[in-house]
Each structure stands twice: as C-alpha cells, then as structure tokens.
Amino acid sequence: MMGVPGAGSFAGEIDGLIWLVTVLVGVWFFAAQGMFFWLIFRFRAREGVRAQYITGTEEHLKRWINIPHILVILCDAVIIVAAIRVWVAVKQTMPPADEQVRVIGQQWAWTFVHAGPDGKLDTPDDIVTMDDLHVQVGKTYQFLLESKDVLHSFSVPVFRLKQDVVPGRTITGWFKPIKTGTFDIQCAEICGIGHGVMSGRIHIETAAEHQAWVQGHAPMAAVPAAAGEATH
Amino acid sequence: MATRPVEHPHEPHAAVAGHGHAEASFFKKYLWSTDHKVIAFQYMFTGMAMALIGGFMAYVFRMQLAFPGHPVPGFGVVSPGEYNALVTNHGTIMIFWVAMPVLLAGFGNYLIPLMVGCDDMVFPRINRLSYQIFLLSTLVILASQFVRGGGFGGAWTAYPPLSAGGQYNLTQISATMWVIAVALEFIAFLLGGINFITTAMNSRAPGMKAFDVPLVVWMIVTASILFMASVGPLIAGAVMLLFDQTLGTGFYNPARGGDPILWQHLFWFFGHPEVYVVLLPALGIVADVMCVFARKKLFGYRTIIYTVIGTGILSFFVWAHHQFIAGIDPRMANVFTITTVVISIPIAEMCFLYIATLYGGSITLSTPMLWALGFVAEFLIGGVTGIYLGSSGADIYFHDTYFVVAHFHYTFFPIALLGTFCGITMWFPKMFGRMMSDKLGKIHFWGTIIPVNFIFIPMFFLGLAGDHRRIFDYSNFPDLMRPPLPALRILATVSLVVMWSFQFVFLYNFINSLIRGPKAEKNPWRSNTLEWTTESPPPHGNWAELPIVYRGPYEYSVPDRAQDYWPQNEPA
Numbered sequence: 001m002m003g004v005p006g007a008g009s010f011a012g013e014i015d016g017l018i019w020l021v022t023v024l025v026g027v028w029f030f031a032a033q034g035m036f037f038w039l040i041f042r043f044r045a046r047e048g049v050r051a052q053y054i055t056g057t058e059e060h061l062k063r064w065i066n067i068p069h070i071l072v073i074l075c076d077a078v079i080i081v082a083a084i085r086v087w088v089a090v091k092q093t094m095p096p097a098d099e100q101v102r103v104i105g106q107q108w109a110w111t112f113v114h115a116g117p118d119g120k121l122d123t124p125d126d127i128v129t130m131d132d133l134h135v136q137v138g139k140t141y142q143f144l145l146e147s148k149d150v151l152h153s154f155s156v157p158v159f160r161l162k163q164d165v166v167p168g169r170t171i172t173g174w175f176k177p178i179k180t181g182t183f184d185i186q187c188a189e190i191c192g193i194g195h196g197v198m199s200g201r202i203h204i205e206t207a208a209e210h211q212a213w214v215q216g217h218a219p220m221a222a223v224p225a226a227a228g229e230a231t232h
Numbered sequence: 233m234a235t236r237p238v239e240h241p242h243e244p245h246a247a248v249a250g251h252g253h254a255e256a257s258f259f260k261k262y263l264w265s266t267d268h269k270v271i272a273f274q275y276m277f278t279g280m281a282m283a284l285i286g287g288f289m290a291y292v293f294r295m296q297l298a299f300p301g302h303p304v305p306g307f308g309v310v311s312p313g314e315y316n317a318l319v320t321n322h323g324t325i326m327i328f329w330v331a332m333p334v335l336l337a338g339f340g341n342y343l344i345p346l347m348v349g350c351d352d353m354v355f356p357r358i359n360r361l362s363y364q365i366f367l368l369s370t371l372v373i374l375a376s377q378f379v380r381g382g383g384f385g386g387a388w389t390a391y392p393p394l395s396a397g398g399q400y401n402l403t404q405i406s407a408t409m410w411v412i413a414v415a416l417e418f419i420a421f422l423l424g425g426i427n428f429i430t431t432a433m434n435s436r437a438p439g440m441k442a443f444d445v446p447l448v449v450w451m452i453v454t455a456s457i458l459f460m461a462s463v464g465p466l467i468a469g470a471v472m473l474l475f476d477q478t479l480g481t482g483f484y485n486p487a488r489g490g491d492p493i494l495w496q497h498l499f500w501f502f503g504h505p506e507v508y509v510v511l512l513p514a515l516g517i518v519a520d521v522m523c524v525f526a527r528k529k530l531f532g533y534r535t536i537i538y539t540v541i542g543t544g545i546l547s548f549f550v551w552a553h554h555q556f557i558a559g560i561d562p563r564m565a566n567v568f569t570i571t572t573v574v575i576s577i578p579i580a581e582m583c584f585l586y587i588a589t590l591y592g593g594s595i596t597l598s599t600p601m602l603w604a605l606g607f608v609a610e611f612l613i614g615g616v617t618g619i620y621l622g623s624s625g626a627d628i629y630f631h632d633t634y635f636v637v638a639h640f641h642y643t644f645f646p647i648a649l650l651g652t653f654c655g656i657t658m659w660f661p662k663m664f665g666r667m668m669s670d671k672l673g674k675i676h677f678w679g680t681i682i683p684v685n686f687i688f689i690p691m692f693f694l695g696l697a698g699d700h701r702r703i704f705d706y707s708n709f710p711d712l713m714r715p716p717l718p719a720l721r722i723l724a725t726v727s728l729v730v731m732w733s734f735q736f737v738f739l740y741n742f743i744n745s746l747i748r749g750p751k752a753e754k755n756p757w758r759s760n761t762l763e764w765t766t767e768s769p770p771p772h773g774n775w776a777e778l779p780i781v782y783r784g785p786y787e788y789s790v791p792d793r794a795q796d797y798w799p800q801n802e803p804a
Contacts, residue, residue: 003697003714004696004698013625014626014628017623017625018620021619021620021626025617025620028580028616029612029613029616032583032584032587032612033609035587036590036605036608036609036612037609039587039591040590040595040597040605043590043591043593043594043595044594044596044597045527045595045596046594049594050527050594050789050796051526051527051528051593051594051788051789051796052528052591052592052593052789053788053789053790053791054529054531054591054592055529055531055532055533056529056530056533056585056588057532061531061588061591062532064588065531065532065585069580069581072576072577072580073577076576076577079573079619079623080570080573080623082623082625083569083623083624083625083626084569084624084625085625086624086626086628087556087562087565087566087569087624087625090628091565091628092563107400149393149400150393150394150400151391151393151394153557153631153632155700157629157698157711160628160629161628162557162628162629162631162632163559164557164558164559165559166492166493166558166559167492168486168487168492169486171559184698184709184710184711184712186698186700186709187700188631188632188633188700188701189391190386190387190391190394190701192316192394192400192401192402193311193312195312195316195702195704196315196702196703196704196705196706196708197708199708201710
C-alpha cells in the first residue's frame, strides 16, 4: 500500500478489501466518466440539429439506468459483506493473547507498559517506556488503551491498525506482528498543540532480540523478586 | 437565435400592493432591507468574503506542510498552536460561513421567490433577522481569531475533552466564542429555513403544482428540512459544551460521570445530514444549468426528486460511520456500514440520471455549463471514494488520514466552488442586469478545475501512505518523510497557489462586469423558469403583475414548436 509494508497479521486482509473496493468502484467510475464525456462530445450543439424531447419515462431508455443500477446494488452487497468480514476479524474477535501491553496516551506522548520477564502485566517487573514499543514477531498481543487527558488515537500504519483512546475507559484490541523492523506509531486524533510531535516507534524484534531487550530493561529490583516468585 | 420570449404585456412599474417603490436611502435599501434579493446578496457577499479568509488559511497551512518551519509569505512562521487554529477555522468557516450562506441562504433567498413566482419571502422581517444574526455570528468567529491564545484549535469537529477544557486546548476564550458563533449561525439558518419551506409551499404562482417547481427549489427546501430536523440535538450538545467550558459541568467529562463520545453522536447526527444540506442546493443549480445548456428536459425529473428524498431520509441513519474506531461498540459498525453503503443506491441513481440528461441534447459549453459538467465529473470522485470509508474494515486504516481529507474535499469543492461559480455565472445577468465575460469565465474555469485536482489527488496517495490529519510538521515521523511523500505535499501546495491566483480572474470579471458588462436582456439563456420573465435585475416586488404557470420548468426542445424553449408562464 503506497510503500507501507504490512507488518501485522491483518494488514493483508485490509489491503485486500481496499483492492476489492478499488476494482468494483473503479469499473463504475470509469464507465460513468467515459459515458459522461462521450455524451458531451456526441451531443455537442451543431447547426441545424435540435435536441430531442425525452422525459426519462420511456421504457427503452430507462433500461439504461435500471440495469446498471441493479448491478451497482449487487456490487454494494459484495462490498458490505467483505467490509463486515474484515471488521469482525479485526475488531470483534479477540484471539488468545500471548502477552498484554498497556498503551497510555497523554498530551503529548505515548507510555507503553510491557509485561516484562514474567510475561504478565501489573507485576513489579513491568517495563515502562516512553514512545518506544518493543514487541516480538509472531506473538499475539492484546493491548489495553487508556488516556490520561483527552482523546488520542493509537495508530500503527504498518499493522493497518487504528483505535481511538478515550479517557475514562480501557479499550482493548489486538495485533500480531509478522515482520521485523522499526516503524512509526502515530496519534491520529487531534489532541492539542503537541499533536504533531506525539510520535512513537514500534520495534518488532526476533525472539532472541526481544528476550535480550526484556532482560536488559527489566527493573533491577524486580528481577530477583520475579525469579523468586517463579520458584514457589 | 437571440429571440426574446413572448412576454405578458404589462405596465413596467404598475404598483403591487404591499410594496413601496419609492427610492429608499442606502441604509434602508441595502442594509435594512426585507427584499429577499438584497438579503440574498448580503448572504452571498458575506460568504464570498469569508471564502477569501478561509482560503487564505488553507494557503498558510499548506505552505507550512510543504515547507515546514519556513516563514509563509503574508503570514510568517506558523507555530503548532497557530496551525491547529488555522485548520480548525478553515473547516469551520468553509462549511458554516461559506457553503451554507452562499449556496443555501444566498441562492435560496434569491431563487425561491423568483422561481415560484411570488413577490417576496413569506416572512420578510424574519428573513432580515436571519441575516443579522448570521452577521453577528460572523463577527464572533472573526473576533475569536484575535483574542488571547489565538483562534480555537480543537478541530472543526470540536471533540471534547479537548474542546471542553482550556487546560487542554490552550485556547479557552476562542473555544467558547467558537461554540457561541456556531450556535448563532444555526439560529440564523433555522429562521431562514422556515422562510424557504413556507414560501415554497404556500406562495407558488397560480397553476404551479409541486412537480412544476424547478429542481433547485426542491433541493433547497429539502436541504432546509434536513437542516432543521438534524440541528436540534447539536444545539443541545453545544449548550452542554458551553456549560462544560464555562460553568464547569461534566457532560463530556468522564471523571465526573460524563461521556466524551456523546458529543460525537450529537455532532455527527447533524454533521452527516449537513453534507447533504450544502450538496442539494449545488445539485439543484447544476441540474437547472444542464437543462438550459443542453436544451433538454431533465431525465426522470420525478425520479430525481424521489432519490433526493430517499437520500435525505437515509442521511439520518449513517452518522456513526464517522465513529467506527471512536470507541463505540464495534458491533454498531456493521449496522452503519450497511446504511452508509446503501445511501450510494439513491446517489448512484441520481448521478446516472444527470448523465442521462445529456443524451440527445444540444450541448453548448458556455461558462455556467462548464461549471455544471465539472461538478458532475469531480463529484463522482468524491462519491466513489466514500465507499472506501463507508466500508468499516477499510476505514480502520483510512480513518483520520489524508484519504479522508481528499475524499470530503472532492465532495465539498464541487459543492462550494464549482456549484457556486455555476450559479453565479448562470444568474449574474438576472442579479445585476449585466453579462459576465464568457472568455474570462472560461479562463477562470480551467484555471480552477485543473489545479484543484492536483491539490487533492496527491492527498489520496498521501493518505494511503499513512499521512494522518492535523499534523503541522511530518518530520517527527520518519516513515512519512520517505520519498515521494514530501514532493506530493509540495505538489498539493503549489497547485493550491496556482488555483488561488486564478480566483483573481474571477474577482476582476465579477467587478468589471458589474460596472462595464453589456446590459443583459430579460432572458439571455432562453430559459423556461419564471425568474427570466421579469426585468434584469428584478425590481422590489419582482413582477409588476405576478405570473401564472402553465407547465413544468424543463419543456425544452418540445417537438412541433418553433422555439426550443417554452417558458412556464406562456399560455399554451
């Protein structure tokens, strides 16, 4: 999609839907424009030729409206079904998550709470970062979106993912990175004068890289405690 | 070809009851008038002046986007706060202070009494009050640009909590002024709408049945009904927002039991029908112009009216497509995807009927016709790209990107630019009694329509590439600085400057024709509708003797008649 890699598991489905709509409306668009310009050319004013008196109730002419119109309705039905299928898969389904990550929006930065070495949120070994989100390729993440002040929107173009962040609520969703690399995280809902600097980066790492990052960044005090817990 | 229609012989200045024809003072005649035509001009000129301001704002923020950090000629360096204020007020002004006053109030006031054949609006003093309140709202929104903190910077949709809290938007004074200005503007249009509906229903000329009314009047009346039916919830919402801002209530504050998403529902329940409120007058203007310059009857006049009513009703059931990812229950998106895609059914039918109207015509590409045809061609782009956004699954990616910006500009610039210029070039001879230069009109047309596509087509690609909205400088986003994205932003900006420069051709043509244009006859386009049967310009009271109607408005090229048009008031 315009050079934006698809690094999330549902990016392909959304791109596929966009292509489907492009083909279906593209055909109608070019047909309508073609007919339009041809009529302008064909029926340009000419000396001695008078316009025809047509009311639009003639059956043989109405066909030219009604048949395309029925076909348009069929295309509409295809688009509705395809759009809802993608929507349900992305927004209404919550696949079993390997890990959770809390994403907190505030004017004008993202705070990410990673689960840390124990793989669980809200434990002492959670890793808190500003503007940098570290995830492991191939894992399914459930995100918990929260806002400290105004509306924000958690947008990761390489995942084709976007979800508004609303103060007073925790909104959940999911993603599954399928490609390594470092990409933009945006705030896609205007949130004040710093909206344009509210940028983050997502680092999609291999399992080894990610483990190294987790070990290197876990809070010092929390590591032995977590290890101790594990022995009980 | 320049034959004049058969006119009712009548005394040119016969007195009409209730209308004084004595020369009034300038103040009485132009500023305190109850004449629908003067009020139409007041709305139109105010709207066009606001278009220059809203257009200047677009120039400033587009320059910032193309050349971030560089001083903009005529403005200076743009700060992030100023950038937010510019995009917010550009949107607000272009919708509420340009499209609505010019298309709905301007053409509505001018055309309805003249096209249905009556001497004035039913409530002329309410009409005058409507403009006065509108003028007040204009002054409030303009003043809000200059208060401490600068213009409101919470986007034209004004989502709380950003819009509700001065600590969040940092433009506390102008945020409140923005709400007040918008609420006043709504009151003005409620008063105007009452007049339009009542006049079209009660004051039609003898013999004029509902299906003898020109399409533009049908469209403006339908638009007024849509506006009046949808704006109530938003006025209530605006009052709650005002209380949140000034009295510290918590209607939209989750910490105090409120809900910010409530505003979004109230805003878009109005906001989506509002699109049709400004679209319909433009569609009506285009239909009437196409019939005149194709010398054709409208293809399926009644069907078009039914599709308009269908679209209007459906437009009340699509609002949440603006909120797919706003945090509403995701299951709701499925309902609104269906209603949104279904609205393409009447709209597609209407587009087909417009195109079919050209079939069998005798098409002259005069300036008004160029604008009308340009409208149809460009609006199709806005129409089909809406399907992408109505498809909930695709909207997850497109929401709040430049794809959305490009899409709605492809609906709004045909409406506000092409529709307005179409109407002005069509009715200028009637309004001011002089002809505009067709040559300059064509230069203006091509100088507008070509660059406008180079403004907005790049934005579709920028949106596909991930450019999100209302960002004053993309250099904070490495993925959005890769080639060719900065070049596309520059292309859009340069095209805007080119388009802007051609508007001076229009201004020159407008003013020059007003003063020096050749005198217009009563009916220079050989049109059927009633406004062309009176003087150009029509006197106060419109006709010396009010017309009687014998047929519909589109009887062009009727077989076995010498003339290829048949005015509505000509006895059979």
